[in-house]
Amino acid sequence: MNALAVAASPRVERAWDVLAGVPDPEVPALSVCDLGIVREVREEGDALEVVLTPTYSGCPATEVIERSVLDALAAAGLGPARATLRRAPAWTTDWISAEGRRKLREYGIAPPGGSAAVAAGEGVPIRIVSRRAAPPVPCPRCGSERTERLSAFGSTACKALYRCIACREPFEHFKPI
Template identity: 55%
Template sequence: MPDPEVPVVNVVELGIVRDLCWQDDTLEVWVTPTYSGCPATHFIEEEISTALNRAGLTNHRLKQRLAPAWTTDWITETAREKLRAFGIAPPEGSAGKRSLLGEDPAVTCPQCGSTHTERVSEFGSTACKALYRCRDCLEPFDYFKCI
Protein backbone atom coordinates (compact mmCIF):
# COMPACT_ATOMS: atom_id res chain seq x y z
CA MET A 1 0.00 0.00 0.00
CA PRO A 2 1.53 3.36 -1.00
CA ASP A 3 2.05 6.04 1.60
CA PRO A 4 -0.73 8.65 1.11
CA GLU A 5 1.66 11.60 1.42
CA VAL A 6 4.50 10.13 -0.66
CA PRO A 7 2.89 7.64 -3.09
CA VAL A 8 6.17 6.43 -4.63
CA VAL A 9 7.01 4.46 -1.46
CA ASN A 10 4.93 1.95 0.43
CA VAL A 11 4.25 1.62 4.15
CA VAL A 12 6.49 -1.45 4.44
CA GLU A 13 9.45 0.35 2.81
CA LEU A 14 8.92 3.28 5.20
CA GLY A 15 9.02 0.94 8.20
CA ILE A 16 5.46 1.77 9.29
CA VAL A 17 4.39 -1.89 9.12
CA ARG A 18 6.56 -3.37 11.85
CA ASP A 19 5.45 -6.98 12.10
CA LEU A 20 3.01 -9.59 10.85
CA CYS A 21 2.06 -12.64 12.88
CA TRP A 22 -0.72 -15.18 13.07
CA GLN A 23 -2.71 -15.43 16.28
CA ASP A 24 -4.74 -18.59 15.73
CA ASP A 25 -6.60 -17.83 12.47
CA THR A 26 -6.22 -14.02 12.69
CA LEU A 27 -3.41 -12.10 11.00
CA GLU A 28 -2.10 -9.41 13.33
CA VAL A 29 -0.47 -6.44 11.63
CA TRP A 30 1.63 -4.23 13.89
CA VAL A 31 1.86 -0.62 12.75
CA THR A 32 4.07 2.16 14.14
CA PRO A 33 2.95 5.68 13.21
CA THR A 34 5.69 7.98 11.95
CA TYR A 35 4.83 10.36 14.78
CA SER A 36 1.93 10.71 17.21
CA GLY A 37 0.39 13.71 15.46
CA CYS A 38 0.60 12.36 11.92
CA PRO A 39 -2.75 13.16 10.28
CA ALA A 40 -2.41 10.18 7.91
CA THR A 41 -2.14 7.45 10.60
CA HIS A 42 -5.84 6.53 10.68
CA PHE A 43 -6.08 6.65 6.88
CA ILE A 44 -2.99 4.41 6.53
CA GLU A 45 -4.50 1.83 8.89
CA GLU A 46 -7.80 1.88 6.98
CA GLU A 47 -5.96 1.41 3.67
CA ILE A 48 -3.91 -1.49 5.06
CA SER A 49 -7.14 -3.15 6.20
CA THR A 50 -8.75 -2.55 2.80
CA ALA A 51 -5.72 -4.03 1.00
CA LEU A 52 -5.79 -7.11 3.24
CA ASN A 53 -9.52 -7.56 2.59
CA ARG A 54 -8.93 -7.30 -1.18
CA ALA A 55 -6.21 -9.95 -0.89
CA GLY A 56 -8.70 -12.29 0.80
CA LEU A 57 -7.26 -11.86 4.30
CA THR A 58 -10.51 -10.78 5.88
CA ASN A 59 -9.67 -12.13 9.33
CA HIS A 60 -7.07 -9.60 10.47
CA ARG A 61 -6.48 -7.15 13.26
CA LEU A 62 -4.34 -4.01 13.16
CA LYS A 63 -2.45 -3.05 16.29
CA GLN A 64 -0.33 -0.01 17.00
CA ARG A 65 3.16 -0.48 18.40
CA LEU A 66 4.41 2.81 19.83
CA ALA A 67 7.68 1.57 21.33
CA PRO A 68 10.20 1.82 20.03
CA ALA A 69 9.14 5.03 18.33
CA TRP A 70 9.34 5.13 14.54
CA THR A 71 12.58 6.49 13.13
CA THR A 72 13.73 7.42 9.65
CA ASP A 73 16.45 4.79 10.21
CA TRP A 74 13.73 2.25 9.31
CA ILE A 75 13.30 3.61 5.78
CA THR A 76 14.79 1.04 3.39
CA GLU A 77 17.51 1.88 0.88
CA THR A 78 15.02 1.09 -1.90
CA ALA A 79 12.60 3.67 -0.50
CA ARG A 80 15.40 6.24 -0.16
CA GLU A 81 16.23 5.81 -3.85
CA LYS A 82 12.54 6.12 -4.79
CA LEU A 83 12.25 9.33 -2.75
CA ARG A 84 15.32 10.77 -4.48
CA ALA A 85 13.98 9.87 -7.94
CA PHE A 86 10.65 11.50 -7.01
CA GLY A 87 12.44 14.73 -6.10
CA ILE A 88 12.44 14.41 -2.30
CA ALA A 89 15.80 14.31 -0.55
CA PRO A 90 15.81 11.26 1.75
CA PRO A 91 17.01 11.61 5.35
CA GLU A 92 20.77 12.14 5.55
CA GLY A 93 22.55 9.92 8.05
CA SER A 94 20.79 8.56 11.08
CA ALA A 95 18.36 9.99 13.60
CA GLY A 96 20.24 11.29 16.59
CA LYS A 97 21.22 14.29 18.67
CA ARG A 98 21.89 16.43 15.59
CA SER A 99 18.16 16.58 14.85
CA LEU A 100 17.38 17.46 18.48
CA LEU A 101 19.92 20.30 18.50
CA GLY A 102 18.54 21.84 15.32
CA GLU A 103 21.76 21.40 13.36
CA ASP A 104 21.22 21.40 9.61
CA PRO A 105 22.56 18.28 7.90
CA ALA A 106 24.39 18.45 4.59
CA VAL A 107 21.43 17.76 2.31
CA THR A 108 22.03 16.56 -1.24
CA CYS A 109 19.83 18.02 -3.96
CA PRO A 110 17.74 15.22 -5.50
CA GLN A 111 17.71 17.08 -8.84
CA CYS A 112 21.43 17.66 -9.53
CA GLY A 113 23.29 15.91 -6.69
CA SER A 114 24.86 19.09 -5.30
CA THR A 115 25.44 19.48 -1.56
CA HIS A 116 25.44 23.27 -1.98
CA THR A 117 21.92 23.55 -0.53
CA GLU A 118 20.15 25.68 2.05
CA ARG A 119 17.10 25.28 4.25
CA VAL A 120 14.35 27.71 3.31
CA SER A 121 11.77 26.60 5.87
CA GLU A 122 11.66 24.07 8.71
CA PHE A 123 8.41 22.77 7.22
CA GLY A 124 7.83 21.65 3.66
CA SER A 125 4.75 20.07 2.10
CA THR A 126 4.17 18.10 5.33
CA ALA A 127 5.44 18.47 8.90
CA CYS A 128 7.91 15.59 8.44
CA LYS A 129 9.67 17.40 5.60
CA ALA A 130 11.65 20.67 5.43
CA LEU A 131 11.85 22.94 2.39
CA TYR A 132 15.32 23.31 0.87
CA ARG A 133 16.74 25.03 -2.17
CA CYS A 134 19.76 24.06 -4.22
CA ARG A 135 22.20 26.94 -4.68
CA ASP A 136 23.57 25.37 -7.88
CA CYS A 137 20.50 24.38 -9.91
CA LEU A 138 18.23 26.78 -7.93
CA GLU A 139 15.48 24.17 -7.63
CA PRO A 140 13.42 23.96 -4.42
CA PHE A 141 12.86 20.50 -2.93
CA ASP A 142 11.50 18.76 0.14
CA TYR A 143 13.91 17.06 2.55
CA PHE A 144 12.56 14.17 4.60
CA LYS A 145 13.79 15.10 8.11
CA CYS A 146 15.65 12.65 10.32
CA ILE A 147 13.48 11.64 13.24
Protein backbone atom coordinates in the same frame (compact mmCIF):
# COMPACT_ATOMS: atom_id res chain seq x y z
CA MET B 1 9.90 -9.26 4.02
CA ASN B 2 10.60 -7.57 7.33
CA ALA B 3 13.54 -8.79 9.40
CA LEU B 4 11.17 -9.37 12.32
CA ALA B 5 9.32 -12.13 10.46
CA VAL B 6 10.88 -15.53 11.17
CA ALA B 7 9.85 -18.68 9.26
CA ALA B 8 6.68 -16.99 8.05
CA SER B 9 3.74 -18.97 6.76
CA PRO B 10 2.79 -18.57 3.09
CA ARG B 11 -0.17 -16.40 4.19
CA VAL B 12 2.13 -14.06 6.15
CA GLU B 13 4.62 -13.92 3.26
CA ARG B 14 1.78 -13.06 0.86
CA ALA B 15 0.59 -10.36 3.29
CA TRP B 16 4.07 -8.76 3.23
CA ASP B 17 3.96 -8.78 -0.58
CA VAL B 18 0.54 -7.10 -0.55
CA LEU B 19 1.58 -4.50 2.03
CA ALA B 20 4.65 -3.62 -0.04
CA GLY B 21 2.16 -2.20 -2.56
CA VAL B 22 0.18 -0.04 -0.09
CA PRO B 23 1.26 3.58 -0.65
CA ASP B 24 1.84 6.05 2.14
CA PRO B 25 -0.93 8.69 1.85
CA GLU B 26 1.46 11.62 2.35
CA VAL B 27 4.35 10.38 0.17
CA PRO B 28 2.69 8.02 -2.35
CA ALA B 29 6.02 7.13 -3.96
CA LEU B 30 6.72 5.02 -0.86
CA SER B 31 4.89 2.02 0.50
CA VAL B 32 4.07 1.62 4.16
CA CYS B 33 6.76 -1.10 4.16
CA ASP B 34 9.36 1.22 2.55
CA LEU B 35 8.74 3.66 5.41
CA GLY B 36 9.21 0.92 7.99
CA ILE B 37 5.89 1.59 9.71
CA VAL B 38 4.76 -2.01 9.17
CA ARG B 39 6.74 -3.63 11.95
CA GLU B 40 5.33 -7.13 12.02
CA VAL B 41 2.78 -9.41 10.37
CA ARG B 42 1.74 -12.54 12.21
CA GLU B 43 -1.08 -15.05 12.36
CA GLU B 44 -3.18 -14.92 15.50
CA GLY B 45 -5.67 -17.78 15.25
CA ASP B 46 -7.52 -17.36 11.96
CA ALA B 47 -6.71 -13.63 11.71
CA LEU B 48 -3.66 -11.75 10.51
CA GLU B 49 -2.35 -9.13 12.87
CA VAL B 50 -0.41 -6.25 11.34
CA VAL B 51 1.66 -4.21 13.79
CA LEU B 52 2.05 -0.58 12.72
CA THR B 53 4.21 2.14 14.25
CA PRO B 54 3.06 5.61 13.16
CA THR B 55 5.75 8.04 12.09
CA TYR B 56 4.75 10.16 15.08
CA SER B 57 2.01 9.80 17.67
CA GLY B 58 -0.12 12.63 16.27
CA CYS B 59 0.25 11.66 12.61
CA PRO B 60 -3.05 12.54 10.89
CA ALA B 61 -2.55 9.76 8.34
CA THR B 62 -2.52 6.92 10.91
CA GLU B 63 -6.20 6.03 10.47
CA VAL B 64 -5.93 6.20 6.68
CA ILE B 65 -2.89 3.91 6.73
CA GLU B 66 -4.62 1.44 9.04
CA ARG B 67 -7.70 1.34 6.78
CA SER B 68 -5.57 1.02 3.61
CA VAL B 69 -3.63 -1.90 5.12
CA LEU B 70 -6.77 -3.77 6.13
CA ASP B 71 -8.50 -3.06 2.80
CA ALA B 72 -5.49 -4.31 0.83
CA LEU B 73 -5.36 -7.55 2.81
CA ALA B 74 -9.11 -8.08 2.37
CA ALA B 75 -8.90 -7.39 -1.38
CA ALA B 76 -6.13 -9.99 -1.64
CA GLY B 77 -8.33 -12.56 0.11
CA LEU B 78 -6.07 -12.67 3.18
CA GLY B 79 -8.65 -11.58 5.77
CA PRO B 80 -9.73 -11.53 8.45
CA ALA B 81 -7.11 -9.09 9.67
CA ARG B 82 -6.63 -6.45 12.32
CA ALA B 83 -4.12 -3.68 12.85
CA THR B 84 -2.39 -2.99 16.14
CA LEU B 85 -0.63 0.32 16.77
CA ARG B 86 2.70 0.04 18.58
CA ARG B 87 4.13 3.40 19.58
CA ALA B 88 7.19 2.11 21.44
CA PRO B 89 9.85 2.06 20.36
CA ALA B 90 9.06 5.27 18.52
CA TRP B 91 9.39 5.27 14.73
CA THR B 92 12.63 6.71 13.38
CA THR B 93 13.70 7.67 9.88
CA ASP B 94 16.38 4.98 10.30
CA TRP B 95 13.57 2.50 9.59
CA ILE B 96 13.13 3.77 6.02
CA SER B 97 14.52 1.05 3.76
CA ALA B 98 17.32 1.61 1.25
CA GLU B 99 14.70 1.13 -1.46
CA GLY B 100 12.54 3.76 0.23
CA ARG B 101 15.44 6.21 0.31
CA ARG B 102 16.01 5.60 -3.40
CA LYS B 103 12.31 6.16 -4.13
CA LEU B 104 12.30 9.39 -2.12
CA ARG B 105 15.24 10.71 -4.14
CA GLU B 106 13.55 9.76 -7.44
CA TYR B 107 10.33 11.43 -6.26
CA GLY B 108 12.28 14.66 -5.68
CA ILE B 109 12.54 14.50 -1.87
CA ALA B 110 15.97 14.39 -0.26
CA PRO B 111 15.99 11.35 2.05
CA PRO B 112 17.18 11.59 5.64
CA GLY B 113 20.55 10.16 6.63
CA GLY B 114 20.56 6.63 8.05
CA SER B 115 22.23 4.93 10.96
CA ALA B 116 24.65 2.07 10.44
CA ALA B 117 23.85 0.77 13.93
CA VAL B 118 20.16 0.38 13.16
CA ALA B 119 20.88 -1.14 9.75
CA ALA B 120 23.11 -3.69 11.45
CA GLY B 121 20.32 -4.59 13.88
CA GLU B 122 22.10 -3.11 16.88
CA GLY B 123 19.16 -1.04 18.11
CA VAL B 124 18.37 2.64 18.02
CA PRO B 125 21.35 4.90 18.66
CA ILE B 126 21.33 7.82 21.08
CA ARG B 127 21.67 11.06 19.17
CA ILE B 128 23.70 13.91 20.60
CA VAL B 129 22.80 17.12 18.84
CA SER B 130 25.53 19.70 18.47
CA ARG B 131 25.12 23.36 17.81
CA ARG B 132 27.26 23.16 14.69
CA ALA B 133 25.75 23.65 11.28
CA ALA B 134 23.85 20.65 9.96
CA PRO B 135 25.52 18.70 7.15
CA PRO B 136 24.48 19.79 3.67
CA VAL B 137 21.37 18.21 2.17
CA PRO B 138 22.19 17.01 -1.35
CA CYS B 139 19.78 18.02 -4.12
CA PRO B 140 17.75 14.96 -5.21
CA ARG B 141 17.75 16.26 -8.80
CA CYS B 142 21.38 17.16 -9.54
CA GLY B 143 23.22 15.84 -6.46
CA SER B 144 24.82 19.17 -5.57
CA GLU B 145 25.44 19.87 -1.89
CA ARG B 146 25.14 23.61 -2.57
CA THR B 147 21.64 23.87 -1.09
CA GLU B 148 19.86 26.12 1.37
CA ARG B 149 16.90 25.63 3.67
CA LEU B 150 14.03 27.96 2.86
CA SER B 151 11.65 26.78 5.56
CA ALA B 152 11.74 24.32 8.45
CA PHE B 153 8.41 23.00 7.22
CA GLY B 154 7.39 21.70 3.80
CA SER B 155 4.09 20.22 2.68
CA THR B 156 3.95 18.19 5.91
CA ALA B 157 5.57 18.63 9.32
CA CYS B 158 8.01 15.79 8.60
CA LYS B 159 9.60 17.62 5.66
CA ALA B 160 11.56 20.87 5.26
CA LEU B 161 11.68 23.06 2.15
CA TYR B 162 15.08 23.54 0.46
CA ARG B 163 16.44 25.08 -2.73
CA CYS B 164 19.41 23.95 -4.78
CA ILE B 165 21.76 26.80 -5.57
CA ALA B 166 23.36 24.86 -8.44
CA CYS B 167 20.25 23.87 -10.45
CA ARG B 168 17.96 26.45 -8.80
CA GLU B 169 15.20 23.88 -8.17
CA PRO B 170 13.23 23.74 -4.92
CA PHE B 171 12.85 20.39 -3.17
CA GLU B 172 11.71 18.88 0.10
CA HIS B 173 13.92 17.08 2.60
CA PHE B 174 12.48 14.30 4.76
CA LYS B 175 13.66 15.33 8.24
CA PRO B 176 15.63 12.73 10.21
CA ILE B 177 13.95 11.74 13.45
